[in-house]
Amino acid sequence: MSKARPKGHLFSTGILNKEPDSLQGYYAGFTSRAVAIIVDFAIIALVNAIVVAALSVFFDIRSVQRFINWLNGVLPGSISVVDALTGPFFGVFFFLLFGMVYFVFFFSTTGQTVGKAMMGLRVVTTDGTRMGVKRSFIRTLCYTLSWVPLGLGFLWVLGEDRRRAWHDKIAHTYVLYVWDARYEENFLRSAVYKLTKKREAKKAGKSAK
Amino acid sequence: MSDSSKVNEPVDQKTALVPAPDRPPAPIEPFNALRSTTRVLVGLALFGGDELLKILQMSERDFDALPPDPEELAERIRTSPTGQHIPDEIRQALIGLAFELQDQVRIQTPRLLAAADQIISDVTRPAQGVLNRLPIIGSLSRSLGLPYDSLQKRGEDRLQRWIAIGQREEARSRVLADQTLTQIVNDVIGYLADKPEVQKLITGQSTGLAVEVLDEVRERTVSGDSFLEGIVRAVMRKAPRAELPAPSTEIRQSAVKMPERPLAAKGDQS
Numbered sequence: 001m002s003k004a005r006p007k008g009h010l011f012s013t014g015i016l017n018k019e020p021d022s023l024q025g026y027y028a029g030f031t032s033r034a035v036a037i038i039v040d041f042a043i044i045a046l047v048n049a050i051v052v053a054a055l056s057v058f059f060d061i062r063s064v065q066r067f068i069n070w071l072n073g074v075l076p077g078s079i080s081v082v083d084a085l086t087g088p089f090f091g092v093f094f095f096l097l098f099g100m101v102y103f104v105f106f107f108s109t110t111g112q113t114v115g116k117a118m119m120g121l122r123v124v125t126t127d128g129t130r131m132g133v134k135r136s137f138i139r140t141l142c143y144t145l146s147w148v149p150l151g152l153g154f155l156w157v158l159g160e161d162r163r164r165a166w167h168d169k170i171a172h173t174y175v176l177y178v179w180d181a182r183y184e185e186n187f188l189r190s191a192v193y194k195l196t197k198k199r200e201a202k203k204a205g206k207s208a209k
Numbered sequence: 210m211s212d213s214s215k216v217n218e219p220v221d222q223k224t225a226l227v228p229a230p231d232r233p234p235a236p237i238e239p240f241n242a243l244r245s246t247t248r249v250l251v252g253l254a255l256f257g258g259d260e261l262l263k264i265l266q267m268s269e270r271d272f273d274a275l276p277p278d279p280e281e282l283a284e285r286i287r288t289s290p291t292g293q294h295i296p297d298e299i300r301q302a303l304i305g306l307a308f309e310l311q312d313q314v315r316i317q318t319p320r321l322l323a324a325a326d327q328i329i330s331d332v333t334r335p336a337q338g339v340l341n342r343l344p345i346i347g348s349l350s351r352s353l354g355l356p357y358d359s360l361q362k363r364g365e366d367r368l369q370r371w372i373a374i375g376q377r378e379e380a381r382s383r384v385l386a387d388q389t390l391t392q393i394v395n396d397v398i399g400y401l402a403d404k405p406e407v408q409k410l411i412t413g414q415s416t417g418l419a420v421e422v423l424d425e426v427r428e429r430t431v432s433g434d435s436f437l438e439g440i441v442r443a444v445m446r447k448a449p450r451a452e453l454p455a456p457s458t459e460i461r462q463s464a465v466k467m468p469e470r471p472l473a474a475k476g477d478q479s
Contacts, residue, residue, distance in 0.1 A: 176463070
């Protein structure tokens with residue numbers, strides 16, 4: 001495992017001392033998870049847009065409209081169903097429904113959504129097993145809970161020791177790196193250096209006083 | 210020449226291949242391998258020449274717009290791959306001479322030709338008059354003069370015919386060369402694309418590139434994870450982490466291998 005870092009070091013997880021070499025199986029952090037969830041929501045939004053547009057085009061076809069008018073004569077109220085399917089609320093409804101199905105399906109089958117697979121992450125239960133449908137459903141539902149207070153539930157990952165968001169805590173899950181995770185040595189090096197120096201200077205100033 | 214008037218008609222380069230609407234279309238000539246090959250070769254030579262000139266023009270323009278650093282240029286001149294040098298002055302004088310000669314030839318040639326023409330006509334006109342008056346030599350001179358005139362006429366006609374053929378064939382050669390080149394390039398690409406080895410190579414390289422990019426993104430986000438965390442901990446006045454907390458071995462195993470659902474967990478206690 002890692003050597004103990006000097007006390008007061010600003011960055012605590014291996015950027016500067018490069019240990020451990022691989023973070024495979026370690027808890028995944030905020031940025032990786034945020035990128036993964038952005039990819040997932042982009043996919044859901046894209047599918048949603050395609051479905052809504054396709055429905056709208058379909059119901060604009062003259063023969064389909066004639067059929068709906070005929071159906072409305074036979075079954076009164078059919079037109080209101082079609083109106084609902086092409087209305088704005090259907091878009092929101094489909095987004096939520098498809099989102100739920102998407103997350104539950106992927107969590108319960110592989111533990112990885114498309115975005116998480118791309119970022120090399122996997123959701124597992126706290127005892128290291130795969131999630132079932134029920135737990136996946138709860139975890140997905142709890143995304144809402146994490147969103148409501150301005151995403152504080154998601155930001156919780158940044159301060160929590162095991163990098164768990166609220167939905168992880170409720171569903172008893174962890175998100176792990178499944179790839180041979182390692183740091184990009186040059187990325188952020190200058191930022192880390194500057195911040196560390198600033199902090200050291202501040203400390204030196206304080207001790208001089 | 211019997212059809213010299215036809216031959217001397219100027220041929221429009223652009224419309225050389227397109228028959229005029231009031232003229233009957235030219236008869237389709239039977240395929241002649243030698244003629245077609247000549248056309249392609251001429252077309253390629255014209256193409257090559259045009260491209261070379263374009264490149265030269267661009268290079269010259271670039272050089273004028275952004276001349277290289279004089280020191281670098283001097284260093285490049287000094288550096289010889291063999292290590293042997295012609296002395297600077299001699300080398301530069303030879304280069305200068307080449308350019309001077311070229312300029313002189315360009316300027317002086319028309320003058321020289323005009324002067325030669327003038328001299329010849331000045332000398333021959335009086336001599337011709339004198340010679341024509343002499344009984345034997347005069348008739349000889351006149352008899353020699355006639356074939357000379359007809360020879361000159363034939364030469365001019367032949368030149369005009371060549372010009373006309375050139376005007377007609379240039380456009381056709383260019384089109385033919387263009388089509389042939391495009392066809393060859395398409396065939397080569399098609400042949401390469403059909404080769405499984407090439408397909409494998411291209412796919413492999415594309416996949417390799419995508420994997421590389423993805424790895425880079427992942428590495429950066431992992432660095433970002435720690436970086437953001439460090440900032441948040443500093444803001445919250447929390448003690449920095451000495452190390453990342455390691456999950457238990459079972460949990461870490463589940464990252465390496467797809468975790469199984471335990472039989473007991475069928476009920477899914479959450």
